[in-house]
Amino acid sequence: MRGALFAAALAVATPAGAQTLFIASDSTAQTYAADRYPQTGWGQMLPCGLTADAVVVNRAIGGRSTKSFLAEGRWDTLLAEAKPGDVVLIQFGHNDASTTKPERYAPAGTLYRDNLLRMIWEARGHGLVPVLVTPPVRRSFDGTRVKADFAAYSEVMRALVSSTSTPLLDLEARSAELVQRLGPEGSRKLYLHLKPEDKAVGFPKGINDDTHFSELGARAMADLVAQELKTLKLPIADKVLPERPDLTRATALGSTACR
Numbered sequence: 001m002r003g004a005l006f007a008a009a010l011a012v013a014t015p016a017g018a019q020t021l022f023i024a025s026d027s028t029a030q031t032y033a034a035d036r037y038p039q040t041g042w043g044q045m046l047p048c049g050l051t052a053d054a055v056v057v058n059r060a061i062g063g064r065s066t067k068s069f070l071a072e073g074r075w076d077t078l079l080a081e082a083k084p085g086d087v088v089l090i091q092f093g094h095n096d097a098s099t100t101k102p103e104r105y106a107p108a109g110t111l112y113r114d115n116l117l118r119m120i121w122e123a124r125g126h127g128l129v130p131v132l133v134t135p136p137v138r139r140s141f142d143g144t145r146v147k148a149d150f151a152a153y154s155e156v157m158r159a160l161v162s163s164t165s166t167p168l169l170d171l172e173a174r175s176a177e178l179v180q181r182l183g184p185e186g187s188r189k190l191y192l193h194l195k196p197e198d199k200a201v202g203f204p205k206g207i208n209d210d211t212h213f214s215e216l217g218a219r220a221m222a223d224l225v226a227q228e229l230k231t232l233k234l235p236i237a238d239k240v241l242p243e244r245p246d247l248t249r250a251t252a253l254g255s256t257a258c259r
Contacts, residue, residue: 018053019236021046022082022128024069024119025091027062027212028136028221032256036202039192040218040256042136042225043089048246048258049226054239057081065095065104066115075119084127087236089225090119091171093135093153094211108152116157120164129234132157134172136221137179139191139210146180148172169228175221190217215252223247 023029029043043058050056059078061069069075069092082088092115096106106112116132123130134154140147148154154172161168179187192209194200200207213221223244230240246258253259 018055019239020055020057020082020086021050021236022078022086022088023056023058023060023091024075024078024088025060025133026064026094027060028094029058029060029091030062031058031060032202034201034255037255038194038200038215038252039202040213040215042213042218042221044256045218045222045247046225048219049222049241049244051239051241054236060091063095063104064092065098065106066092066112066119067096067106068104070115070118071103075122079122079126079128082126082128085129085235087129087131087234088119088123089131089133089169090116090123091133091135092116093150093157096153097150108156112153113156113160116160117164120160120166129167129236131167131169131232131234132160133169133225134158136171136175139179139184139187141184144184146176148176167232167234169225169232171221171224171228174224174228178220178224190214190220215254215256216249218256219247219249 023043025043028041030041031044032039032041041060043056043060047056059074095104096112098104106115120130134157135150137146138149140149157168160166190213192207192212192214194203195206196204226240226244226247230237
């Protein structure tokens, strides 16, 4: 009887036709509390680009690589939460490249590749749909040309698309195009560049950070992810809104709300 009631509760909580999307990633996708504003992750803003019956469960957390996300049991917890048919976006690379932090470091062509393969096969073994996401670029320029600081990791992901038939969202390429178009100065607004006089809640002393996103940056990255999702031959593609004004704002809203 208890099992029947639990099943009924789930049916009420999850409307027919709903699609759940999990995110396994790092600080670039993480959901942040209001006291960290304007630091925002793209996973935090992604729901603003999807229909109301798309549920985003963001398990991204700062400082994690494929190695530490697995070692800490976070991947196992995600698998236990998800149900068959759910999509899981897998984006790592920034922290896998941390050669000075052995708890994170995963060389691209060996351990990183093996960890991604494990995630792909275990996701499929649980009936989930894994989707690889290349890491977004930093505000990193060689002269006036944007650099992909984690290119070796993205190349491993692209190779796995062919060998495992796993869908790919090429956020590295798309974000590089955006940052290049805005240029070294124009792209500052996408990242955490603040002065003490800005009186930012999360950064009263100011900050110069070319890795993590501002509200506008997270909205823009989420829009790129939504655009890429729309191209997939998966049910989640139908949940992407055709117009996404919350993700294409020219000025910050001052919060991470969807309006």
